[in-house]
Structures are given as structure tokens and as C-alpha cells.
Amino acid sequence: MTITVTGASGHLGHRVIKALLKLTIDDNIRAGVHNPEKLAAFQKLGVQAVQLDYFNNASMDLAFNGTDVLVYIPSKTYNVLKRVAELESVLTAAKKAAVSQIIFVSFFADQETNPFTMSPFYGYAPRRLAGFGIPYAVVKNSLFADPLVPYLPELIERQALIYPVDDQKLAFITQTDSAEAIAQLAVKPELRGHGETYLLSQEEAFDMPTLGALMTDVTGHPIGYQPVSTKAFADIYRSEGDGDELSSMYRAGEMGLMAATSKDFQKLTGHAPETMAAFLKRSYQPEN
Known part of the structure; x- marks a missing residue:
């Protein structure tokens, strides 16, 4: 069996490769890597490593050849049309290579009323897969908890979370847990393909006062909740290149669309996900 993981050099993709190494032999794993300079790192792990450009047919032909399970992790872009074109390119190459099954790694902001910039893509992709003819399964991640850790120094300085979500809750998962669940799904044929x-x-979603109190316990610094408007939030982070996009995501949170939780992680892995408290305590390193 060959499991091909796209976006393998990204934060999530790399973790999926490492999780797969715990579940199957390295000969079964193929890492699709966009930057050829990163191929050597995967070859040292013992897995197959191939250059993969979503818009280069030859590279996808090589990467997908002989693939039984394709774990498709979309590239990180806020251009909806480019992301849709990428999906279509992947599907065309997968069909040409006779890929047996696809695991599409998605995001839970896919509701019809969701104003998040990328919501149209996450709504389109599963509908496209449903009629494409290759057996598939969809994994929808909630918000990744990992970015909260490097955000903590700023929150300590502000003494408050500022997410514009009012009194609504946000649901999270760690990238390591997401990767484990995806890897388990890839090696368990009885759980996919239909x-x-x-x-x-x-298991728990958080309103912002509760999340702030948890961060206070972990850091020893008071972190409350002082929400700004979605416009103000976009203005604050626009210089980082994604202020408007993040603002649209938290607008969805304010509408109660980013709070869903489930027991699916336990169904896939056989154990509960890491709690937010345990993750923050494990990950936070105070600055000297």
C-alpha cells in the first residue's frame, strides 16, 4: 500500500508523515514536497520523497503513480479561485493515476452562511468529491491551537484576548492530534472511502473569558477578554498580510459557526484528544 501525503513539508503535513511512521512501514509512505530543497529531510526518514507542484502535471503524475490513499492537504492561500483550480488539478491527476481513495483535509468553516474568506472552497470541495468518482473521506479540522502559543507574549502585554467573537465559543484541535487522526484514517480502510x-x-469549546482564564493559569499573567470590532481586528493585523481574512473568520465565530465539537478524534484514534490546558502547559515557555 502506498499512502501519498501532499504538502508534506508544511506544519501539518510533516506531522502526518511522522504519525504514519508509527503506524506502517516507511516503504508505504510517500511525501509530496513542493520545495525540492526539502526532499532530503524526508529521505533521511526513510520515506519516499518526490517533488510535487499542484500545477505541474508531470510532477503530479510521478507523485501520484501507484498511490492507494492520497492525503490531500491544500496549500495555504486565501485566493478562493486559485484553491479551487488546485483542487481540480489534483483530482484530474488522481484520476489519471488511478488513485484508489482520497482523504481531503478540510476546515469546519464550510457552512452556507459562513463569511470566512475561504468558506466557499471548503463548501465546494466535498460536493465536488461526491460526484467525481473516486472514493473519499473528508477530515474537517477545527481551529488549530498551535498558533495560540506564540501569540501568548502579545496577549500578556495586552492583558486580554481581543478576538471579535462576543460571547460565542471557539473549538480547537492541536496539529499533532490532527495529524494522528489523519494517519489513523489513512491506514484503516474500514473507516474511509464512502x-x-x-x-x-x-472535547470542549471555549468562550473567550474561559480561554483567557486558562491562559492566565498557565502563564501566571492576567489575560482577560476585551473584544475589538472585526474592522479594528483587521486593521491591527493587516500588516501581517491576513488581517481581513482572519477578521472574516472571527466574524464567523461571532455568528456561532466555529464552536462545533465531536467525538470523531476518539473514534479514529481510540483515545481522547489533548486538552487545551495540557497543550498550553506543555507548550508554553516563559520568556526570560
């Missing part, structure tokens, strides 16, 4: 959808989340 249009299944799995929502990966921690």
Missing part, C-alpha cells in the same frame, strides 16, 4: 466526514476537535 464519503465519511470527520470533525476533529478537542
Whole structure:
């Protein structure tokens, strides 16, 4: 069996490769890597490593050849049309290579009323897969908890979370847990291939005062909740290149669309996901 993971050099993709190494032999794993300079790192792990450009037919032909399970992790872009074109390119190459099954790694902001910039893509992709003719399963991640850790120094300085979500809750999952669940799905044929959808989340979603109190306990610094408007949030982070996009995501949170949780992680892995408290305590390193 060959499991090909796209986006393998990204934060999530790399973790999926490492999780797969715990579940199957390295000869079964193929890492699709966009940057050829990163191929050597995967070859040292013992897995197959190939250059993969979503818009280069030859590279996809090589990467997908002989693939039984394709774990498709979309590239990180806020251009909806480019992301849709990427999906179409992947599907065309997968069909040409006679890929047996696809695991599409998605995001839970796919509701019809969701204003998040990328929501149209996450709504389109499973509908496209449903009629494409290759057996598939969809894994929907909730918000990744990992970016909260490097954000903590700023929150300590502000003494408050500022997400514009009012009194609504947000659901999270760690990238390591997401990767473990995806890897388990890839090696368990009985759990995929019939249009299944799995929502990966921690068992509890958090309103912002509760999340701030948890961060206070972990850091020893007071972190409350002082929400700004979605416009103000976009203005604050626009210089980082994604202020408007993040603002649209938290607008969805304010509408109560980013709070869903499930037991799917436990169904896939056999154990509960890491709690937010345990993750923050394990990950936070105070600055000297």
C-alpha cells in the first residue's frame, strides 16, 4: 500500500508523515514536497520523497503513480479561485493515476452562511468529491491551537484576548492530534472511502473569558477578554498580510459557526484528544 501525503513539508503535513511512521512501514509512505530543497529531510526518514507542484502535471503524475490513499492537504492561500483550480488539478491527476481513495483535509468553516474568506472552497470541495468518482473521506479540522502559543507574549502585554467573537465559543484541535487522526484514517480502510466526514476537535469549546482564564493559569499573567470590532481586528493585523481574512473568520465565530465539537478524534484514534490546558502547559515557555 502506498499512502501519498501532499504538502508534506508544511506544519501539518510533516506531522502526518511522522504519525504514519508509527503506524506502517516507511516503504508505504510517500511525501509530496513542493520545495525540492526539502526532499532530503524526508529521505533521511526513510520515506519516499518526490517533488510535487499542484500545477505541474508531470510532477503530479510521478507523485501520484501507484498511490492507494492520497492525503490531500491544500496549500495555504486565501485566493478562493486559485484553491479551487488546485483542487481540480489534483483530482484530474488522481484520476489519471488511478488513485484508489482520497482523504481531503478540510476546515469546519464550510457552512452556507459562513463569511470566512475561504468558506466557499471548503463548501465546494466535498460536493465536488461526491460526484467525481473516486472514493473519499473528508477530515474537517477545527481551529488549530498551535498558533495560540506564540501569540501568548502579545496577549500578556495586552492583558486580554481581543478576538471579535462576543460571547460565542471557539473549538480547537492541536496539529499533532490532527495529524494522528489523519494517519489513523489513512491506514484503516474500514473507516474511509464512502464519503465519511470527520470533525476533529478537542472535547470542549471555549468562550473567550474561559480561554483567557486558562491562559492566565498557565502563564501566571492576567489575560482577560476585551473584544475589538472585526474592522479594528483587521486593521491591527493587516500588516501581517491576513488581517481581513482572519477578521472574516472571527466574524464567523461571532455568528456561532466555529464552536462545533465531536467525538470523531476518539473514534479514529481510540483515545481522547489533548486538552487545551495540557497543550498550553506543555507548550508554553516563559520568556526570560
